[in-house]
Amino acid sequence: MRKERSACLVGMGQSEYTRWGGITDRSQFQVAAQAVAAAIEDAGLTAAEIDGFASFSDDANSGAQMAVALGAPNIRWSSMVWGGGGGGSIGALSQATAAVESGQAEAVVVYRGLCQGQSRRFGQANPARAGASFVNPFGLFAPPYMLAPLVRRFMHRYPITELHLAEIALNGRANANKNPKAVMHDKSLTLEDYLNARWISEPLRLYDCCLETDGACAVVVTTRERARDLPHPTIEVLAAVHGSGPQWGHGPLGSHNMPDADYASSNSRELAKTLYAKAGVAPSDIDTAQIYDHFSGLVLMALEEYGFCGPGESGAFVESGAIRWNSGKLPINTSGGQLSEAYVHGMNLLAEGIRQLRGESTAQVPNARLCLVTGGLGVSPTSSAIIGRV
Amino acid sequence: MSYFPADMPRPEPTMDEARFWDYCSKRSLRFQSCAHCGTLRHPPIAMCYRCHSCETDYVEAPTEAEVYSYTVVHHASHPAVAMRLPYVVAIVEFPKMPGVRLITNLTDIDAGGVKIGLRCSLWWDDIGEGMFIPRFRPVDA
Numbered sequence: 334m335r336k337e338r339s340a341c342l343v344g345m346g347q348s349e350y351t352r353w354g355g356i357t358d359r360s361q362f363q364v365a366a367q368a369v370a371a372a373i374e375d376a377g378l379t380a381a382e383i384d385g386f387a388s389f390s391d392d393a394n395s396g397a398q399m400a401v402a403l404g405a406p407n408i409r410w411s412s413m414v415w416g417g418g419g420g421g422s423i424g425a426l427s428q429a430t431a432a433v434e435s436g437q438a439e440a441v442v443v444y445r446g447l448c449q450g451q452s453r454r455f456g457q458a459n460p461a462r463a464g465a466s467f468v469n470p471f472g473l474f475a476p477p478y479m480l481a482p483l484v485r486r487f488m489h490r491y492p493i494t495e496l497h498l499a500e501i502a503l504n505g506r507a508n509a510n511k512n513p514k515a516v517m518h519d520k521s522l523t524l525e526d527y528l529n530a531r532w533i534s535e536p537l538r539l540y541d542c543c544l545e546t547d548g549a550c551a552v553v554v555t556t557r558e559r560a561r562d563l564p565h566p567t568i569e570v571l572a573a574v575h576g577s578g579p580q581w582g583h584g585p586l587g588s589h590n591m592p593d594a595d596y597a598s599s600n601s602r603e604l605a606k607t608l609y610a611k612a613g614v615a616p617s618d619i620d621t622a623q624i625y626d627h628f629s630g631l632v633l634m635a636l637e638e639y640g641f642c643g644p645g646e647s648g649a650f651v652e653s654g655a656i657r658w659n660s661g662k663l664p665i666n667t668s669g670g671q672l673s674e675a676y677v678h679g680m681n682l683l684a685e686g687i688r689q690l691r692g693e694s695t696a697q698v699p700n701a702r703l704c705l706v707t708g709g710l711g712v713s714p715t716s717s718a719i720i721g722r723v
Numbered sequence: 724m725s726y727f728p729a730d731m732p733r734p735e736p737t738m739d740e741a742r743f744w745d746y747c748s749k750r751s752l753r754f755q756s757c758a759h760c761g762t763l764r765h766p767p768i769a770m771c772y773r774c775h776s777c778e779t780d781y782v783e784a785p786t787e788a789e790v791y792s793y794t795v796v797h798h799a800s801h802p803a804v805a806m807r808l809p810y811v812v813a814i815v816e817f818p819k820m821p822g823v824r825l826i827t828n829l830t831d832i833d834a835g836g837v838k839i840g841l842r843c844s845l846w847w848d849d850i851g852e853g854m855f856i857p858r859f860r861p862v863d864a
Contacts, residue, residue, distance in 0.1 A: 471826050534794045
């Protein structure tokens with residue numbers, strides 16, 4: 334019974350991705366609805382078979398409105414994960430997985446539409462932020478500034494250098510250069526370009542920070558039993574989790590009062606253990622990873638916390654070429670990620686995970702069977718999944 | 724003259740944060756502590772995470788702190804800070820009062836001279852209308 338209802342990813346859809354302000358002919362909601370409709374079509378399903386919606390990050394594109402736009406006649410379940418930013422991206426997947434596996438829903442669309450040209454630029458000061466009084470009067474206005482002190486402390490504690498941060502940015506760009514749908518597809522990036530770029534908030538330079546873009550992305554989750562009759566190879570959600578260590582609710586985006594042992598981290602140490610235990614696999618089993626790259630330094634932390642190398646070893650790990658497509662042992666962010674493909678709050682990373690397991694990536698890892706995907710790092714909650722080709 | 728221009732965002736305390744800023748308006752840096760078990764916590768929050776008491780005291784912080792981490796900001800994401808670039812945002816802790824960290828600015832220092840562990844002392848920045856903001860400068864500045 335349990336196996337028949339195992340959650341599977343059967344469809345994915347996305348809009349075009351542009352720099353922020355690039356989509357002016359359609360509303361953010363329309364862009365999101367088109368991605369959702371594309372995902373349902375890709376799955377080989379109809380809107381009549383969709384009975385649930387999940388999103389995150391205070392998504393303004395409500396599930397109730399999405400059901401109207403799609404003409405879904407019978408919604409039985411919906412959910413949104415608390416917390417801003419992309420921390421809840423895989424959290425929304427974990428909600429959908431739980432709904433499908435428990436029988437509360439049969440087919441759920443997980444989506445995110447984010448047109449920063451129409452809503453607001455996440456890199457700008459936000460007076461509505463929780464705890465704003467403790468950050469804005471000091472000029473700690475937005476995520477790049479807020480997460481930079483974690484990266485600084487990480488580099489203070491471990492042998493991590495600017496060249497290691499650079500490698501995350503350069504890897505993303507090299508992969509985006511192979512992905513025609515990536516915003517930065519046509520723009521090369523050299524180490525010299527990286528080092529010569531302006532500081533945003535030390536130790537983060539321009540190319541350490543994710544793009545600000547317009548776009549939407551959606552995936553469809555249903556049971557393994559239903560997935561067997563659908564067109565694409567079956568991709569199972571082995572495990573999807575979301576959660577947080579203590580005090581991260583007023584962590585980097587608040588007042589930086591999380592425990593010292595956890596400070597220079599992506600808030601994933603305990604969550605990673607839960608994830609691997611639930612999935613029944615080890616880090617060495619993972620063929621490729623899509624790691625939330627809002628800021629380069631957090632990717633290094635996640636490589637350690639998800640067990641691909643030891644504490645403090647992520648610099649040496651990436652320096653060895655381990656994360657590069659076509660030669661490294663763990664190619665990461667193979668679509669270009671959020672540094673170079675698009676910033677859809679992590680849903681585009683999940684879409685790339687699906688492409689890898691279907692064998693459709695523009696930086697395809699040969700015979701990829703298992704992929705780790707994370708949600709936004711260094712926030713509460715953060716989230717992650719291991720998905721696998723059955 | 725305040726450290727940032729007058730259009731810099733000001734504290735807009737919620738009900739749970741009001742006492743912290745009331746003390747700041749009197750040039751007193753005080754952190755919330757649990758009246759029942761003494762646990763310090765920051766930012767102020769309605770309930771003690773150790774004992775669930777909602778009774779609070781406010782404990783005077785030492786005037787000397789240490790840089791726990793920091794960032795040097797070079798990009799103005801709000802027009803008010805353009806004239807101050809680059810400026811230093813520091814996360815400071817208090818060796819004589821462990822348990823809380825404060826976001827603040829480190830002033831009177833070249834950005835290149837900031838280090839984790841740097842000792843710094845409190846000064847009060849008058850931003851007008853009766854409000855003062857706690858900022859820090861190196862102890863030897």
